[in-house]
Amino acid sequence: MSDVPGTAKPAVAHGMRLQWEPAQEAHVLLYPEGMVRLNSSAGAILSRCDGVRTLTDIVTDLERTYSLTGLTGDVTAFVALALEKHWLELRE
């Protein structure tokens, strides 16, 4: 499950679009004829997956932004799940 290395650079998958929807007060992932409404943690993680930052960078940024520590396990697990669901893909 959590076999995504810290150097991986996740990005929102090709053909998917992530955007903030004020009417739903949530980030949503849009894809052909479908939509996933994300909870606030999922939105915070996915909105940082730009294909440039590494997983380690993303964890550091989240810990700083939310004044938390020890997020590596949770964030890595979510990124692994999102890869499995084809919401994310890894960039070189």
Add this chain to the structure above:
Amino acid sequence: MSGTPVGHGLAAPNAALGMSQAARSAGAPGPPLWLLLELTYRCPLHCVFCYNQTDFANTGPELGTEDWIRVLRQARALGAVQLGLSGGEPLARDDLEPIVAQAHALGYYINLITSGIGMTEARIGSLKAAGLDHIQLSFQDSTRELNDFLSSTRTFELKSKVAGLIRQYDYPMVLNVVLHRLNIDHVGEILEMAEAMGAQYVELANTQYYGWAWLNREHLLPSRAQLERAEATTQRFRERVAGRMQIYFVVPDYFETRPKACMSGLGSVFLGIAPDGTALPCHAARMLPGLQLPNVRDSDIRTIWYDSPAFNRFRGEAWMKEPCRSCPERTKDFGGCRCQAYLLTGDADNADPVCDLSPHHHKVTEAVARAEQAAAAAPGGAREQALVFRDHRISIAVVPGDPARRP
């Protein structure tokens, strides 16, 4: 793309995914998350399974570009985000590009639902530049003969070319094939064709019986044996292409014992606008008697969605009759499809007779039994005399408001 397509065979964004629960939480209705613009009833095809109302030729003139853009702006302000552009054939509108550009600027995810007729390289380039997100291409069958017969035109090669353009312009390749008695035995060949075209998603949508498909139901409903063979073939193919292709098989609901949660409940997430501006709580709602459907020429989208009697008519549970009213499943299926209830029982407030708790369920099982007999008696035969092709001249002759002349 979990869910059902909004393709030419109808099926709807039924819960276009995860939207339904959020949208149906108690109290005020949520926003119309799914907006479908049926830009025109014009279509170069004449499909026997089209869900468009059979009297489409008797409706008013098409909205103009500015009207459509006003609808887009007003619906987006309420929270609409998934946009379907359909018809008829939406490519028949020469203002499709400016409509797409405006929708993109507003932040919609834009799905073009098309037969591909009218698509050229120049047009797909302009649509891409305007911000179109996705193209769903419909195919009638894997063979040229049946594709052309079922749509009463010669289009197979043209569609194959469009499939190539879709890949070339880096769109996800989404193929929609409407299944019925005359092509369901070809499902293996259909899937091989889809694979050869590089399809990533294939929607095998069994015909649902509204509009022209309702007129032709006795010839289109497959037998249970056909259906089971097709599902087994699909499952074997699915295992072979796991990871490369996603295949959705939408079972015809006549073979179910519980109804579909149609539109996640009317007035819940779906807002359709017909070519003449009529606002629809489901694709087929125009057939429902007594429903005074508002028009975007007269009212704004906020008023239509939240305040109009038509959109409030089937919200909540107060309209339900027994057996729905006291049924624990009413919160899951909302009583099923109102149009199917009306077509088969004459009363839109009844339970969808697909449900085996409905006292009218025998009307569904009898139709299936007749399909069994017909399939056994004349497989694929005698169809040319019997089928009614979607056609402007025939449509003009249909008595308005009388979609239920047959079966």
